[in-house]
Amino acid sequence: xxxxxxxxxxxxxxxxxxxxxxxxxxxxxxxxxxxxxxxxxxxxxxxxxxxxxxxxxxxxxxxxxxxxxxxxxxxxxxxxxxxxxxxxxxxxxxxxxxxxxxxxxxxxxxxxxxxxxxxxxxxxxxxxxxxxxxxxxxxxxxxxxxxxxxxxxxxxxxxxxxxxxxxxxxxxxxxxxxxxxxxxxxxxxxxxxxxxxxxxxxxxxxxxxxxxxxxxxxxxxxxxxxxxxxxxxxxxxxxxxxxxxxxxxxxxxxxxxxxxxxxxxxxxxxxxxxxxxxxxxxxxxxxxxxxxxxxxxxxxxxxxxxxxxxxxxxxxxxxxxxxxxxxxxxxxxxxxxxxxxxxxxxxxxxxxxxxxxxxxxxxxxxxxxxxxxxxxxxxxxxxxxxxxxxxxxxxxxxxxxxxxxxxxxxxxxxxxxxxxxxxxxxxxxxxxxxxxxxxxxxxxxxxxxxxxxxxxxxxxxxxxxxxxxxxxxxxxxxxxxx
Numbered sequence: 001x002x003x004x005x006x007x008x009x010x011x012x013x014x015x016x017x018x019x020x021x022x023x024x025x026x027x028x029x030x031x032x033x034x035x036x037x038x039x040x041x042x043x044x045x046x047x048x049x050x051x052x053x054x055x056x057x058x059x060x061x062x063x064x065x066x067x068x069x070x071x072x073x074x075x076x077x078x079x080x081x082x083x084x085x086x087x088x089x090x091x092x093x094x095x096x097x098x099x100x101x102x103x104x105x106x107x108x109x110x111x112x113x114x115x116x117x118x119x120x121x122x123x124x125x126x127x128x129x130x131x132x133x134x135x136x137x138x139x140x141x142x143x144x145x146x147x148x149x150x151x152x153x154x155x156x157x158x159x160x161x162x163x164x165x166x167x168x169x170x171x172x173x174x175x176x177x178x179x180x181x182x183x184x185x186x187x188x189x190x191x192x193x194x195x196x197x198x199x200x201x202x203x204x205x206x207x208x209x210x211x212x213x214x215x216x217x218x219x220x221x222x223x224x225x226x227x228x229x230x231x232x233x234x235x236x237x238x239x240x241x242x243x244x245x246x247x248x249x250x251x252x253x254x255x256x257x258x259x260x261x262x263x264x265x266x267x268x269x270x271x272x273x274x275x276x277x278x279x280x281x282x283x284x285x286x287x288x289x290x291x292x293x294x295x296x297x298x299x300x301x302x303x304x305x306x307x308x309x310x311x312x313x314x315x316x317x318x319x320x321x322x323x324x325x326x327x328x329x330x331x332x333x334x335x336x337x338x339x340x341x342x343x344x345x346x347x348x349x350x351x352x353x354x355x356x357x358x359x360x361x362x363x364x365x366x367x368x369x370x371x372x373x374x375x376x377x378x379x380x381x382x383x384x385x386x387x388x389x390x391x392x393x394x395x396x397x398x399x400x401x402x403x404x405x406x407x408x409x410x411x412x413x414x415x416x417x418x419x420x421x422x423x424x425x426x427x428x429x430x431x432x433x434x435x436x437x438x439x440x441x442x443x444x445x446x447x448x449x450x451x452x453x454x455x456x457x458x459x460x461x462x463x464x465x466x467x468x469x470x471x472x473x474x475x476x477x478x479x480x481x482x
Contacts, residue, residue: 006044010042012113013041015031015121016031017340018032024303025304027189028192030300030340034122040072042115042119046072046107053330054114058100059460059482060458060462062083062087062101063086066082071119076127080127080133086481087458089199089458090123091128091195095191095195096454103331104330108330135203137164137205138163138206142165142472145170145231146162146167146233147170148171150173150445151172151173151210151235152235155233156199157461157462157465161462161469164206165478168207170229171211172214172225177212184262187300189340217413226440231472233443233464234444234448235457238449240407240411241404241406242402242406243256246354251359251365252362252365253397254357254402255402257294257297257298257403261298285396286310286311286398287311287313289313289354292403298403299341300339300340309396310345310346311348314348314349315351315373317350317351319337320335351372353371357400365397365399367396368394369393371392371393407426408425408450409426415428420437425450427447436448444461445460462481462482465478466479
């Protein structure tokens with residue numbers, strides 16, 4: 001490495017956010033650019049460890065120590081070349097990925113890990129500004145046609161890889177715009193959609209064809225798709241939300257998180273939502289049930305809409321500030337985390353379970369009744385039980401958002417018509433070559449993995465693309481990280 005003692009000389013610096021009072025008034029990206037001199041110091045902290053466990057933490061196999069060193073030395077062009085060798089969309093992962101690579105960083109054994117994610121984002125942002133990222137259309141065409149169903153991160157990564165291998169690729173998306181959850185699930189303040197649109201323009205120039213408003217299995221039959229394409233790649237995600245079957249669930253004002261986030265993203269796209277379908281936190285007491293990233297996305301959205309108060313509930317106990325003894329490095333650290341949205345204000349409640357929603361005379365939710373729970377071990381399993389004798393907690397609630405994750409892919413339509421095999425966990429089954437139980441039909445991302453990280457979706461799609469390429473031509477030069 002260029003700075004052998006860098007990890008001893010420099011402390012970890014977190015990427016700065018815009019001031020809270022400024023950013024909650026708009027929908028722009030919350031992060032500030034990282035000053036280049038500070039970024040070089042952060043790159044210098046990469047300690048030339050003998051075995052870089054960051055590779056183990058990253059499903060994509062990003063060559064992290066190399067581009068840390070290149071940034072330290074100011075070799076930005078070489079850094080983007082190294083980064084794009086393993087990742088189609090570093091600006092997506094550099095913004096949205098929770099950075100398992102940092103959790104596995106060797107420096108994290110007894111110090112703060114390297115700011116890998118911020119360096120990754122800075123590299124790709126610098127490359128776009130310098131106009132170094134160009135379309136890469138194939139030089140030779142194979143004459144084979146592949147349909148990709150779903151235009152989230154897995155679908156886009158698989159489509160780009162397959163097109164660069166020389167196949168004709170068409171991406172089908174049921175929504176009116178391309179991007180899947182990147183378009184309608186990720187709030188604008190977390191990733192501005194101009195970042196997504198920029199990549200889509202690159203892919204279109206490379207020859208990828210996008211077809212929106214096309215719901216396979218609903219307004220486009222599986223038979224037609226299989227007749228017109230040599231292979232299918234299913235990347236429809238795990239979109240079936242986990243519900244909360246408690247009394248009062250049917251009340252007005254209780255919504256799934258994705259209903260809420262999608263509607264606001266449509267507003268940010270310039271659409272007008274009819275008043276009778278509007279879901280807004282403006283002037284309301286909001287409760288978010290679920291403590292993960294989707295819940296935090298709802299939280300930041302509620303702030304920008306003008307909520308009076310926001311509570312975020314989590315059924316699990318509050319995580320520790322530091323790694324617990326049973327959560328050693330290089331495992332992913334299960335610790336208490338504060339996102340940009342949490343910094344903007346929220347009351348977080350842990351170890352609570354929703355007992356019932358309480359409505360008013362008009363059938364609209366007005367309160368939520370909670371009960372405290374504790375985790376106990378029983379027959380070798382951890383279970384959550386209501387704490388005897390504790391009083392119930394009643395919180396005012398004009399808007400409740402269910403952000404408890406997803407249970408798997410939606411089966412109605414495409415999957416039912418195809419007749420694919422499912423795993424015991426309800427995901428689409430696939431073999432070691434990413435093929436489903438149906439010949440020439442492959443799958444990648446959350447549809448076969450279950451709800452997971454963007455970095456896994458891209459890595460799986462790259463591997464699936466390599467298998468499809470080999471299936472169609474007998475060989476493949478496409479990389480397969482998994």
